[in-house]
Amino acid sequence: MLRADGLTKRFGDKEAVCDVSLTLKAGELFGFLGPNGAGKTTTIRMLAGLLTPTRGEVRIGNHDLERAPREAKKLLGYLPDKPLVYEKLTGREYIRFMMELYDMPSDVLDEAESYLHAFALDSAADDLISGYSHGMKQKIALIGQLTHRPRVLLLDEPTVGLDPKGARTLRETLRALCEQGVAVLISTHLLPVAEMMCDRIGIMVSGRMIASGTVVELQSRYHTDASLEDLFLQLTDATEGEPAG
């Protein structure tokens, strides 16, 4: 569903992302890990078509993101690390706005209502978003993205700010979407969560993807039965500080 080849991004003379390739199959949940400043957000913004890569290309479904951005982006849902939602709308108005933007049929409204309920937002759904907490804004932004039924979902640190119930609902929602064939990529610093819910993991350090695979594959490659957290710390400590270029 998603394929990135040789993605590279330079800011001035700094290479924030260097030669990153990844594929996401339909129904797969990919966990994108890495220390602060590793290049996760920069990579996700290139995958979402918001940042032009210095080199490399992205395909979403059968569409090249650069040559056919409209078709590619139709398949795409993206939740940025800092959710941008129209503060002057109520939660429900925002959902309707997103549905109209993507020309979605009205039965999606029932689906959105059930998400509002699952994420405990129904009682606040007619309040202005400007009065929402950070976690509530995350939730309404996510529901807004789900209303256009994306085939590829990119979530940048979606668990930040969510309460325990919200975090569990998010995990259950993402699993259900994967079962419907949606390809999901999430970046997170919560390694036990990544270990629990992701099919595959990619670890990024200093702009490079230094390891990827299932947790079992990573353990066997590095001859360890350590938890993902221990493995992550081992790999990132060993790699950080090496020049990225």
Ligand SMILES: Nc1ncnc2c1ncn2[C@@H]1O[C@H](COP(=O)(O)OP(=O)(O)OP(=O)(O)O)[C@@H](O)[C@H]1O
């Ligand atoms: N617009 C920009 N201009 C210059 N440098 C940038 C820009 N955006 C990101 N960078 C740099 O690129 C590098 C990667 O940043 P990025 O935000 O992708 O990291 P991250 O892995 O998402 O980190 P975190 O875990 O803290 O969210 C950092 O060194 C950052 O300072």
Ligand SMILES: [Mg+2]
């Ligand atoms: Mg980031």
